[in-house]
Amino acid sequence: MKATGIVRRIDDLGRVVIPKEIRRTLKIREGDPLEIYTDNEGEVILKKYSPIGEMGAFAKEYADTLHQVSGHIVIITDRDKVIAVSGASKKDYMDKALSQELERVMEENTIVFVKSENDMSSIPIVEGDTTRYTAQIVSPILSEGTVIGSVIMCSTESNVKMGDSEYKLVQAATSFFGKQLEQ
Template identity: 55%
Template sequence: MKATGIVRRIDELGRVVIPKEIRRTLRIREGDPLEIFTDREGQVILKKYSPIGELNEFAQEYCDSLHESTNHTALISDRDYIIAISGGSKREYLEKRISPELEKLTEGRSTYTTNADNNPMKIIYEDPNLDKYSAQVIAPIIMQGDPIGSVILISKEPNSIMGELEVKLTETAAGFLSKQMEN
């Protein structure tokens, strides 16, 4: 564990303020859920909670199905990282931090589509494939009004087009994953 040199006191209601520098570094925003753990040495550990991360295995199976149905690379992200991929390089994408552009799109709660004539969106923070994407569909996963991740279809094939079918499949996947989280 890394020491920060920052000390905070617990107030009369049992609250502790997480310093702004740490929140910024760990991308913890107001309203973000945190898991609380304790260890045998009496340390209290706070971990950013990813609701969609609870469905990790299920998300991977859904990615596999999307890839088999569309023959495009399918990815699922939470609000910070890519948590599942099928049809592409796991080493390139899996557990990589999502780009600020993707984060903003997800927070905007709208589906994004691009084909060869549009500018593609960066998927991961340092995306070496940006100039290779020929088509993308990105649908946010919304649970109880809050964005919790996204479902992404990408293609690097030169003449690939994301049409109405791919948009509907991606939006359906996002809606289905949202319903699974609510149960």
């Protein structure tokens, strides 16, 4: 366990403040859910909770199905990292931190739709991603009005175009995941 040298007292309501430096480093935002664990040595462990991360195996199967239907790369993320990949190398994406551009798109709850390689506005998916995506759809997953992740369909092949069918597949996926997590 990493020592920070920061000490905080518990207040009369049992609350403790997580220092700003730690929240910034771990990308913990106001309102983010945290899981609380204890271990055998009496330590309390706080872990950022990812509701969509709990659906990892299901997300993988969904990504595989979307890839089989569309023929494109499909990536599913939570707010911080990639949780499922199909149609691309898992080592290039799985469990990697999201790019700042993707985090911004999710934070602003916007949709990126790059229809073909003539449109140069694709965004990197993970930190350090230098891949040129020739077509890309990025859509945030909303649950109870809060962005909890994203579904991405993309291609690196030349002469690939994405249209309404791909857009609707991605929208169906984001809607499905959002509704599953609201139950």
